[in-house]
Amino acid sequence: xxxxxxxxxxxxxxxxxxxxxLIGVGLAVSRPVRxxxxxxxxxxxxxxxxxxxxxxxxxxxxxxxxITRELETGTHNLVWNQSVTRSRWLAVKLGVGVPxxxxxxxxLSLVVTWWADPIDSAAALETERSxxxxxxxxxxxxxxxxxxGYAAFAFVLGIAVAILLRRxxxxxxxxLVVYAAVQLAVPFAxxxxxxxxxxxxxxxxxxxxxxxxxEESPNGYVPQSLRVLEPAGSWVLANETVDANGAVVxxxxxAVGDCMPAEGTxxxxxxxxxxxxxxxxxxxxxxxxxxxxxQPASRFWxxxxxxxxxxxxxxxxxTWFCFRRLRHLS
Amino acid sequence: xxxxxxQGLGKKYKRRWALTGCTLDVPAGHVTGLVGPNGxxxxxxxxxAAGMLEPSSGTIEVCGGVPGxxxxxxxxxxxxxxxxxxxxxxxxEEHLRLGARLNPGWDDELAHxxxxxxxxxxxxxxxxxxxxxxxxxxxTLGIAKRPExxxxxxxxxxxxxxARREFLQDLxxxxxEHGLSVVMSSHLxxxxxxxxxxxxxxxxxRIRLTGDVDDLLATHxxxxxxxxxxxxxxxxxxxxxxxxxxRQTTVLVRTEAPILDPSWDVGELDLEDLILAYLTxxxxxxxxxxxxx
Numbered sequence: 046x047x048x049x050x051x052x053x054x055x056x057x058x059x060x061x062x063x064x065x066x067l068i069g070v071g072l073a074v075s076r077p078v079r080x081x082x083x084x085x086x087x088x089x090x091x092x093x094x095x096x097x098x099x100x101x102x103x104x105x106x107x108x109x110x111x112i113t114r115e116l117e118t119g120t121h122n123l124v125w126n127q128s129v130t131r132s133r134w135l136a137v138k139l140g141v142g143v144p145x146x147x148x149x150x151x152x153l154s155l156v157v158t159w160w161a162d163p164i165d166s167a168a169a170l171e172t173e174r175s176x177x178x179x180x181x182x183x184x185x186x187x188x189x190x191x192x193x194g195y196a197a198f199a200f201v202l203g204i205a206v207a208i209l210l211r212r213x214x215x216x217x218x219x220x221l222v223v224y225a226a227v228q229l230a231v232p233f234a235x236x237x238x239x240x241x242x243x244x245x246x247x248x249x250x251x252x253x254x255x256x257x258x259x260e261e262s263p264n265g266y267v268p269q270s271l272r273v274l275e276p277a278g279s280w281v282l283a284n285e286t287v288d289a290n291g292a293v294v295x296x297x298x299x300a301v302g303d304c305m306p307a308e309g310t311x312x313x314x315x316x317x318x319x320x321x322x323x324x325x326x327x328x329x330x331x332x333x334x335x336x337x338x339x340q341p342a343s344r345f346w347x348x349x350x351x352x353x354x355x356x357x358x359x360x361x362x363x364t365w366f367c368f369r370r371l372r373h374l375s
Numbered sequence: 376x377x378x379x380x381x382q383g384l385g386k387k388y389k390r391r392w393a394l395t396g397c398t399l400d401v402p403a404g405h406v407t408g409l410v411g412p413n414g415x416x417x418x419x420x421x422x423x424a425a426g427m428l429e430p431s432s433g434t435i436e437v438c439g440g441v442p443g444x445x446x447x448x449x450x451x452x453x454x455x456x457x458x459x460x461x462x463x464x465x466x467x468e469e470h471l472r473l474g475a476r477l478n479p480g481w482d483d484e485l486a487h488x489x490x491x492x493x494x495x496x497x498x499x500x501x502x503x504x505x506x507x508x509x510x511x512x513x514x515t516l517g518i519a520k521r522p523e524x525x526x527x528x529x530x531x532x533x534x535x536x537x538a539r540r541e542f543l544q545d546l547x548x549x550x551x552e553h554g555l556s557v558v559m560s561s562h563l564x565x566x567x568x569x570x571x572x573x574x575x576x577x578x579x580x581r582i583r584l585t586g587d588v589d590d591l592l593a594t595h596x597x598x599x600x601x602x603x604x605x606x607x608x609x610x611x612x613x614x615x616x617x618x619x620x621x622r623q624t625t626v627l628v629r630t631e632a633p634i635l636d637p638s639w640d641v642g643e644l645d646l647e648d649l650i651l652a653y654l655t656x657x658x659x660x661x662x663x664x665x666x667x668x
Contacts, residue, residue, distance in 0.1 A: 046476070046477060048472075048473075048476060049473055049476070049477075052465065052469070053462075053464075118460060118462075118463065119456060119458050119460035120460045120461070120462050121460075122427065122454070122456035122458075122460050123456070123460045123461065123462070123513065123516070124473075124477075125426075125427065125443075125449075126425060126427075126449065126452070126453065126454040126455075126456075126517075127449070127473070127474065127477035127478050127516075127520065128446050128447075128449045128450035128477060128478045128479055128480075128520070129446060129449065129477050130443075130445060130446055130449065131443075133446075372429070373429060375422065375427050375428045375429075
């Protein structure tokens with residue numbers, strides 16, 4: 046059975062691994078050095094995209110056809126009537142396909158993580174950054190060991206959808222949509238809460254404020270919200286002004302306008318500075334503070350392990366579903 | 376000894392019953408022909424016996440076990456589906472290797488000998504074979520597995536007359552040599568007549584007739600005589616079909632007893648007459664499909 050499964054999967058496996066080898070070599074010769082990353086935009090974004098897309102590709106082009114091609118050509122009638130149970134047939138397919146997918150995604154992700162390390166390290170130190178720190182959602186999914194879990198999940202998802210729908214093209218489309226939905230839902234609904242975020246209450250001072258967002262109105266610019274400086278390399282979940290009761294304030298009281306340096310005066314005059322200091326003192330007196338919630342950069346590896354565990358558990362659940370449905374397949 | 380036993384077996388697809396109320400005993404060591412019009416439930420019955428389908432009602436027992444219940448059960452039953460599926464990108468030789476690896480009782484010698492006799496090139500990809508060659512390959516896999524019961528769904532449909540004759544010959548030899556039991560569906564009654572000694576007739580998802588071919592032929596008679604009402608026939612003569620002309624009545628009856636009425640001209644039936652009589656007279660009351668205006 047292993048021989049047959051490998052015989053069927055060897056072409057897709059070999060082609061994907063060959064493509065990965067090419068990407069690996071390409072990245073190895075172009076690794077950025079600390080200092081100037083100006084010309085690294087393309088490989089940076091390209092490798093990011095490659096790691097994000099690979100699990101979906103494996104689920105859609107390895108997982109789905111593994112089942113639907115048998116069902117569409119009727120060969121399941123042949124193979125299920127040899128002296129091998131359906132469960133064993135599926136177990137071998139998963140036993141060959143899932144590790145192959147996990148290794149592919151793991152190798153690509155670790156190579157990209159290694160390649161991007163100089164950029165990621167720099168991004169972790171800067172507050173005003175040109176590259177996102179690696180714990181933020183867009184980069185997080187393309188680094189470390191989490192993609193191994195994504196690949197396992199995408200692959201078994203492809204198999205499950207194929208068992209349910211039995212048609213290659215529809216199953217491919219549905220697999221892609223479901224996988225994308227899960228990948229969108231996890232960073233919003235799951236990942237921020239798995240490890241409780243660090244919560245801080247920051248006093249509003251001229252030093253701590255990073256910026257104020259204003260909106261144009263007939264009376265000039267009205268302050269809407271303000272942001273305080275964020276810890277470097279972190280994934281900020283909340284950066285909002287709260288009043289004495291802890292309720293989020295938006296828009297800000299008009300008085301905040303006084304806290305800002307007057308436009309076009311650079312550097313601020315002494316009178317300006319006095320006015321700003323008074324304004325901040327008044328805000329603090331009224332109980333306004335800034336609520337900050339974030340996942341610090343140091344959480345990156347714990348969060349990666351949690352992510353891997355979550356997706357492996359999801360994969361196990363989907364696998365169990367596949368074996369349950371298999372009995373009713375004909 | 377029975378090789379297949381069904382009790383009130385039924386299979387429902389969504390709303391439609393493809394097979395219903397099927398109670399059946401198929402004896403071991405026989406070639407059983409399964410006949411019926413298209414859509415009568417032949418493939419469904421074979422699929423249930425192979426464990427490819429799950430029954431919606433009733434039970435089925437094949438070679439003493441539940442179909443498809445485990446490797447030992449699967450080893451006992453061979454099934455070649457109607458479209459004789461093979462892996463298009465595997466060669467003929469790779470198919471034989473597949474059979475050898477997946478079946479404990481695989482007869483490699485038989486498989487290679489058959490492939491050579493049919494004239495299949497072992498290095499050729501199965502996707503490039505003709506329909507008949509593909510069927511031969513699938514059938515070879517079924518036979519070389521050495522099952523106790525071989526289920527064949529329209530096995531000879533895509534074979535040329537010569538290949539068909541040879542295949543049936545092979546099948547007969549396997550039955551004689553290894554005590555193989557076969558259940559095969561076919562539309563070609565002439566073929567069934569040559570190889571089958573047991574018969575199942577399916578009409579409208581139900582079993583219409585089942586029995587040993589010789590017994591069936593011995594108990595069915597065609598009676599021809601002056602026109603008369605068939606209700607006057609003795610109680611032990613079950614009417615299968617009736618045809619009236621102006622002066623004459625032809626009745627097909629099933630009876631154990633000899634025909635004593637001297638007004639009948641008693642004729643024998645061959646298998647084809649018998650099967651056609653059952654197929655054309657479903658025996659179930661059908662609603663009158665008149666057009667309502």
